[in-house]
Amino acid sequence: MRRAPIWLIIGAALVLFGLVRLPLERGLQRAQQTASLRAESATLGLRDRLGQLSYVAALSGFRSLVAAFLWIDAHTAWEQTAWGRMAGLFRTVTELQPRSLVYWDMSSWHMAWNAAVAARDNPKEPSEFLRQRAEREYHQLGREFLEQGIVNNPNSSVLQERLGTLLRDKFADHAGAANAFTKSASMEGALPYVKRLAAYELAAIEGREREAYQRLRSIYDLGESERLPRVVALLQELETKLDIPATDRIVPHQHSHD
Amino acid sequence: MNNRIAAIAAVTWTELVRLKVFYFLIIFALLVIGNSFFLARFSFEEEFQMLKDIALGAMSIFSALLAILAAATLLPKDLEDRTIYTILAKPVSRAEYLLGKLAGVFLLLALAVLLMGAVFGVVLVLRTESVLQATKLELANLPAPELQAALAKVRASGYDPGLLAGGLVILVKAWLLAAMTVFISTFATSTIFTTITAFAVYFIGHLQSTARDYWLAGGDTGPAARAVLSLVSLIFPDLQAFNLIDGIVTGTAVPLALLLKTLALGGGYIAVYTALGAAVFQSREL
Numbered sequence: 361m362r363r364a365p366i367w368l369i370i371g372a373a374l375v376l377f378g379l380v381r382l383p384l385e386r387g388l389q390r391a392q393q394t395a396s397l398r399a400e401s402a403t404l405g406l407r408d409r410l411g412q413l414s415y416v417a418a419l420s421g422f423r424s425l426v427a428a429f430l431w432i433d434a435h436t437a438w439e440q441t442a443w444g445r446m447a448g449l450f451r452t453v454t455e456l457q458p459r460s461l462v463y464w465d466m467s468s469w470h471m472a473w474n475a476a477v478a479a480r481d482n483p484k485e486p487s488e489f490l491r492q493r494a495e496r497e498y499h500q501l502g503r504e505f506l507e508q509g510i511v512n513n514p515n516s517s518v519l520q521e522r523l524g525t526l527l528r529d530k531f532a533d534h535a536g537a538a539n540a541f542t543k544s545a546s547m548e549g550a551l552p553y554v555k556r557l558a559a560y561e562l563a564a565i566e567g568r569e570r571e572a573y574q575r576l577r578s579i580y581d582l583g584e585s586e587r588l589p590r591v592v593a594l595l596q597e598l599e600t601k602l603d604i605p606a607t608d609r610i611v612p613h614q615h616s617h618d
Numbered sequence: 619m620n621n622r623i624a625a626i627a628a629v630t631w632t633e634l635v636r637l638k639v640f641y642f643l644i645i646f647a648l649l650v651i652g653n654s655f656f657l658a659r660f661s662f663e664e665e666f667q668m669l670k671d672i673a674l675g676a677m678s679i680f681s682a683l684l685a686i687l688a689a690a691t692l693l694p695k696d697l698e699d700r701t702i703y704t705i706l707a708k709p710v711s712r713a714e715y716l717l718g719k720l721a722g723v724f725l726l727l728a729l730a731v732l733l734m735g736a737v738f739g740v741v742l743v744l745r746t747e748s749v750l751q752a753t754k755l756e757l758a759n760l761p762a763p764e765l766q767a768a769l770a771k772v773r774a775s776g777y778d779p780g781l782l783a784g785g786l787v788i789l790v791k792a793w794l795l796a797a798m799t800v801f802i803s804t805f806a807t808s809t810i811f812t813t814i815t816a817f818a819v820y821f822i823g824h825l826q827s828t829a830r831d832y833w834l835a836g837g838d839t840g841p842a843a844r845a846v847l848s849l850v851s852l853i854f855p856d857l858q859a860f861n862l863i864d865g866i867v868t869g870t871a872v873p874l875a876l877l878l879k880t881l882a883l884g885g886g887y888i889a890v891y892t893a894l895g896a897a898v899f900q901s902r903e904l
Contacts, residue, residue: 366901370894371853377890378852381883382830385856388883389827391876397865398858420824421861425675428668435660457671459868462663549774551767585761 396459399423406455418456427456431463434470443475447501454505461518464509472502472526499530520544521554524561534564555579556591563594573598580610622710626718627725633695634688634726642680643730647737649676654741662749666775669745670867673738674784678863681731681792682820688726689799690812692719693899702904713896716800720892723796731789746776774869783877784866790884791860795820797888798855801895804902823857826850855887 392398410418410426418426434449450467457463479485479494506523513519524540527533541558544550556579562572576595579586592610599609650673657665696702696719705715749772757765799816806812832839833847859880866872 366898370898373890373894373897375852381856381886382851384883385827385859386830386834388859388876388879389856391879392859392862392865395865395873395876396870397862397872397876399864416821420821421678421857421863422675423864424671424867425679428671428675431664431668432656457864457868459865459870460667461868462661462667466661466664551771552763585763 399458406452410452423456427453427460427463430456438470438474441478443471443478443498446470446475450505454509458509458512461509461513461516464505464513464519465522468502468505468509468522468526470502471498471505472530476502476530499526502526502530515547517544517547517550517554520547521551521557524554524557528557528561534561535568537561538565538568556586556588560590560594563598569598569601573602573604577610620714622714623718623721626705626710626715627721630692630719630722631725634722639684639688639726640730640733642684643733643737646676646680646734650738650741654745658745662772663775665745665749666742667867669738669742670778670781673734673741674781674788674863674867677731677734677738677785678788678791678861680734681727681788682795684730685723685727685792685795686799686813686816686820689720689723689796690803690809690816692723692800693803694806694809694812697904706904712899716804716896716899717892720797720800723800724793727792727796728789731785731792735785742776742781746772749776778866778869780866780870780872783872784863786877787860787862787880787884790881790888791857794855794857794860794884794887794891797891797895801891801898804895804898819854820857822850823855824861826854826856827858830856859883 389398406415406418414426414430430449430453434446434453437443437446437449450463450470454460454463454467476495476498479498480491482491482494485491485494503523503526506519506526509519510516510523520540521544524537524544527540528537538558538561541554541561545555545558555575559572559575559579562568562575565572573595576591576598580591580595595610598604650669653672654665654669657668660668693702696705702715706712750769753768753772754765757768760768795816798819799812802815802819803809803812806815829847830851833844833851836844839847862872862880
């Protein structure tokens with residue numbers, strides 16, 4: 361009997377191996393995606409923004425490398441105060457590396473702080489109204505970067521903290537800020553001061569003084585290192601406002617740091 | 619490994635080293651060290667993020683290039699020099715010859731990844747320690763718990779044990795590419811054909827999972843398109859499975875079981891490509 365050509369055998373072996381590994385690879389793909397180690401497929405919108413060469417590079421396993429070089433490009437755009445170009449580059453970088461907190465964080469900061477201030481002080485725009493509107497748009501853009509970052513990284517205390525700061529400083533939204541700081545403080549890896557920031561914001565909301573008092577009091581009771589001048593001052597203010605009995609009031613000592 | 623395979627591996631290793639392939643390490647070192655100076659202008663979080671992005675990305679590129687280019691020359695060079703006839707005239711089977719060649723390339727790739735990792739590691743440690751010192755000085759007046767938290771944040775941004783897993787996956791992917799290239803070279807007629815085909819498989823391999831998803835999802839694709847998608851899914855390797863560095867550089871932890879499964883899949887590919895290469899090489903007329 362004539363032997364089958366080697367090509368037929370090799371082709372059949374490759375297909376057989378493909379069939380064996382098919383369920384394994386699908387399972388591995390799901391597990392890697394669940395562990396946030398494998399990105400979803402790149403979109404056509406990304407292809408338009410990246411250009412063909414970078415898109416091919418991103419598809420070939422170099423998303424992080426392309427993102428790093430685009431980030432450097434964005435830094436150059438910053439030095440040239442090309443805010444619109446920066447915003448476009450930030451969108452691309454964050455789409456390439458949606459799990460990188462620092463890209464979301466810095467994109468938001470550049471937009472809501474640097475670009476917004478530049479828009480407000482833009483000497484080429486004589487209209488005060490248009491300057492203010494541009495400033496508000498950059499604030500909103502910064503907020504959108506953080507909110508999108510949180511959607512992609514729901515357990516990030518850093519992004520929640522930054523959202524709280526943005527809502528407090530640029531939107532005067534104390535309730536939103538308190539909510540974001542509270543979420544941040546409850547997450548793993550939160551920095552110790554975030555719980556204080558949440559309490560400070562609560563204290564600024566009309567009608568939530570009792571909640572703010574309880575939060576500040578629990579911080580105060582943690583010990584001397586938490587009894588910062590602002591915590592003590594706010595507590596005393598709220599004690600008076602809420603008419604807390606004298607026996608329950610704090611007796612502050614001298615504090616050396618803020 | 620028997621003595622014959624070890625001897626061929628040693629000779630292959632020496633031949634490749636004589637080709638001065640390690641000169642690329644100078645470029646890698648310049649890239650990483652040069653970037654670390656440039657990146658010092660950024661915040662430490664941006665700097666560490668980009669240092670990891672660039673270093674692991676460059677390790678991935680260099681190891682893939684080295685794997686394909688080194689493996690593509692193995693058989694054609696021995697055929698051209700006619701050394702293959704001398705070797706196979708001795709009591710060495712073709713499979714042993716192929717395994718020895720592959721082992722030599724694997725050794726070269728392991729050392730290359732190790733050296734690149736060492737350069738990256740040294741730069742990362744130096745920069746992290748430098749930022750830690752600067753942070754200690756800047757925040758010296760903060761309460762101790764807040765200073766410790768700030769320092770822990772710097773350490774977390776700099777040091778990440780997951781980077782070792784990244785290096786390991788890069789190495790296994792490079793080995794897979796080398797095994798696949800050697801398999802191609804067993805039926806290729808020239809080095810250039812082997813190289814181009816290997817690079818084509820490399821690119822298709824990164825899209826294989828997309829083709830597989832489309833194929834298995836069904837949808838409105840026609841029968842011809844489905845046939846093509848199924849062939850791509852079954853014949854080409856899923857190289858995205860070894861592309862974990864995008865997640866690793868962001869600090870995402872790699873569960874041990876997942877790492878082992880990924881490495882085992884790589885081992886499976888290497889074993890199958892090597893076996894197929896040996897089968898083709900066995901039947902090839904020399």
